[in-house]
Amino acid sequence: MSKKETWRTRLYWEIVGGFLVEEFNATKLDRAAGIARRLIDGVIISGEEFGSQIGGTRDIKGKHIVAIQTKGTRLSMGLMGQALFSRDLLENHNPRSVESVAICASGDSVLEEIANKHDIKIVIIPDGYQNNEKLITELRRELT
Secondary structure, three states: OOHHHHHHHHHHHHHHOOEEEEEEEOOOOEHHHOEOOOEEEEEEEOOOOOEEEEOOOOOOOOOEEEEEEEOOOEOOHHHHHHHHHHHHHHHOOOOOEEEEEEEEOEOOHHHHHHHHHOOEEEEEOOHHHOOOHHHHHHHHHHHO
């Protein structure tokens, strides 16, 4: 994740709680089988003690999880595709449920409508929210 993405992912996690795995490794690299490594910006395991790790994987079998894909730009079809496919990749790990969240700096009403049809939650966190307690408090009210 980039500097414009990491703080947004962490801010969302700090609001919703749970255990965050940044850069969750959803697939195992196997060049012979033609399988590339697929990293998900963040996976939150709901209901677990507040904590985090960077990289790797974690047992999510039978757990409620949130798959997060983040961009520090306007909502795009690319980000929506990542959010959609992240959910599918994580279902291979047999969680109880997967909520898919796309975090971005600004929205797009047409794409937000399409995301809604595919059960992708769009969370808009503009640049001005970084280190701004007043705006973070407003976001916290919206999300909880």
